[in-house]
Amino acid sequence: MKARSVRYLIGEGLKNIWLNRMMSIASVGVLMASMLLMGLAIAFSENVDRIMSTIESQNVVMIYLDDDLSDEQVQSVYEQIRSLDNINPDETIYISSSQALEGVLETMGPEYEQYFDAYFGEGNTILPETVRASMIDLEQYDQTISAIENVDGVDSYDSSRDLAVILTTVRSAINTAGIWMIVLLSLISLVIIANTVRITMFNRKLEISIMKAVGATNGFIRFPFMVEGITLGIIASLLTVGVEYLLYKVAIRALEPIISILSFNPVPFSNFMWIILLIFLALGIIAGLIASVITISKYLRREGSEFSAL
Amino acid sequence: MSSGASQPLIEFKGVYKTYDNGTKALSDVNLRIDKGEFVFIVGPSGSGKSTFIKLIIHEEKLDAGEILVNGFKMSSLRKKEVPLLRRTMGIVFQDFRLIPTMNVFENVAFPMHVVGASKREIRKRVSYALNLVGLGRKARSLPRELSGGEQQRVGLARALVNKPSMIIADEPTGNVDPNMSYEIVDLLTEINRRGTTILMVTHEHQLVRDFDRRVVMIETGHIVADNAGGVF
Numbered sequence A: 001m002k003a004r005s006v007r008y009l010i011g012e013g014l015k016n017i018w019l020n021r022m023m024s025i026a027s028v029g030v031l032m033a034s035m036l037l038m039g040l041a042i043a044f045s046e047n048v049d050r051i052m053s054t055i056e057s058q059n060v061v062m063i064y065l066d067d068d069l070s071d072e073q074v075q076s077v078y079e080q081i082r083s084l085d086n087i088n089p090d091e092t093i094y095i096s097s098s099q100a101l102e103g104v105l106e107t108m109g110p111e112y113e114q115y116f117d118a119y120f121g122e123g124n125t126i127l128p129e130t131v132r133a134s135m136i137d138l139e140q141y142d143q144t145i146s147a148i149e150n151v152d153g154v155d156s157y158d159s160s161r162d163l164a165v166i167l168t169t170v171r172s173a174i175n176t177a178g179i180w181m182i183v184l185l186s187l188i189s190l191v192i193i194a195n196t197v198r199i200t201m202f203n204r205k206l207e208i209s210i211m212k213a214v215g216a217t218n219g220f221i222r223f224p225f226m227v228e229g230i231t232l233g234i235i236a237s238l239l240t241v242g243v244e245y246l247l248y249k250v251a252i253r254a255l256e257p258i259i260s261i262l263s264f265n266p267v268p269f270s271n272f273m274w275i276i277l278l279i280f281l282a283l284g285i286i287a288g289l290i291a292s293v294i295t296i297s298k299y300l301r302r303e304g305s306e307f308s309a310l
Numbered sequence B: 001m002s003s004g005a006s007q008p009l010i011e012f013k014g015v016y017k018t019y020d021n022g023t024k025a026l027s028d029v030n031l032r033i034d035k036g037e038f039v040f041i042v043g044p045s046g047s048g049k050s051t052f053i054k055l056i057i058h059e060e061k062l063d064a065g066e067i068l069v070n071g072f073k074m075s076s077l078r079k080k081e082v083p084l085l086r087r088t089m090g091i092v093f094q095d096f097r098l099i100p101t102m103n104v105f106e107n108v109a110f111p112m113h114v115v116g117a118s119k120r121e122i123r124k125r126v127s128y129a130l131n132l133v134g135l136g137r138k139a140r141s142l143p144r145e146l147s148g149g150e151q152q153r154v155g156l157a158r159a160l161v162n163k164p165s166m167i168i169a170d171e172p173t174g175n176v177d178p179n180m181s182y183e184i185v186d187l188l189t190e191i192n193r194r195g196t197t198i199l200m201v202t203h204e205h206q207l208v209r210d211f212d213r214r215v216v217m218i219e220t221g222h223i224v225a226d227n228a229g230g231v232f
């Protein structure tokens, strides 16, 4: 095909998007909905990954001791914990209740000290004596935790491990659901785009019959429809990335309290923007192309009465 | 143009066409049309005139015999060759078939885009064709702004813009008023005078008599008369 034919046909395809703008908008909308769900799943899973690696790098269990222990008892509990299997003694430290308060004040701001003092009396806190223990191997988490619980003088413990377990479960659920969702949504998008092309084709049957009458090849007739499908795919991809950028910003702001509790930094949008843009473009272009090719081929294969039967 | 040894453009040799539902539309049709001729096809409704045309433009396939059109053998025409065959002819439709969203100029230019003509060629040929049919001033009009006769003249301009060796017209005057019919056939005569073979199906007997050309008459799928001079 000559370059100027290609140029002409691209123009025709674009003109057609405009002439059938209602259907074009519908197709882009449906494509965007599918892509957006997919993109949000990706964003979620990126962030879960980051939380997980933060948690895993810590391997930390905060062990709170009973209130009524004497200093010697505290010291003995600390030593017992340090000597447990799977506990790294070098990274296991004792945090006295006043140190704990300092830590709290450090994060909350020193101006809160007066409130603590006013509340509990100067020098007193209700913060427990704490041992910050570090595990060597997270695989042996359960055994280690029960060993810790069995130490006399241990009141309770706190670890981000529970959160990690929940997050892993949620993530794998979302991944599985996500794959099915993507398959389903891709099919729906395909059907909708195919329908758009079919409707434009119905409107353009006249044009196609004339094209055939003046000796246009099937490739020539198909071309504008392919341009149309691909362009709709590209438009949907770009818009979706834009919308997702905004949604992501809003979501992070809304989740700010939770995020600060987890003390992790959300993955910046730009980290995965190019990946999702590429995925969207590929999906959009493939969906547009398949839809237009399938639809028009059904019509072009027909032979006989191609001019009379309008 | 057709002086001297005449060259065949269309040849029917023992052609049969039966539709899938069993209708025998054409039986043992033998006919030769030379380059430069102007031929009217007449006959009662349902006699097979349109079928005859459809076989020439390869809208339908023949069952038996052979048809040669511009060197293309219709019995063994490959799918890929159909567009090439059609580029040698200009087809005029009874219902005009203009694209409503395109203006007159764009409608006429349409077949030239299909063959990948340059902008310059397109401008030159389209204005030539539009002037020939007397619509040079209506290039920017939309089809709906034109009368039936004018619309069919746009159809004619479109059919001749790619310099086809023949123009095939199945009842081109069927949807225009009688005075306009004469104007259309006048134009076809002029196009024929410039060298293009014309094949036209019509019901208008008076028109055929007045234009004094070769007349092929079909009845129930057979050619029953083939006379020169508007006689049938």
Ligand SMILES: Nc1ncnc2c1ncn2[C@@H]1O[C@H](COP(=O)(O)OP(=O)(O)OP(=O)(O)O)[C@@H](O)[C@H]1O
Binding pocket: A305, B019, B020, B021, B023, B024, B025, B043, B044, B045, B046, B047, B048, B049, B050, B051, B052
């Ligand atoms: N696609 C088709 N399928 C089945 N039968 C058909 C088809 N097209 C035409 N016929 C039949 O073939 C016969 C010839 O039809 P054709 O259209 O060639 O007639 P015609 O001479 O053009 O008639 P008219 O003057 O009414 O246009 C008719 O009996 C018609 O009913």
Ligand SMILES: [Mg+2]
Binding pocket: B049, B050, B051, B170
């Ligand atoms: Mg007919």
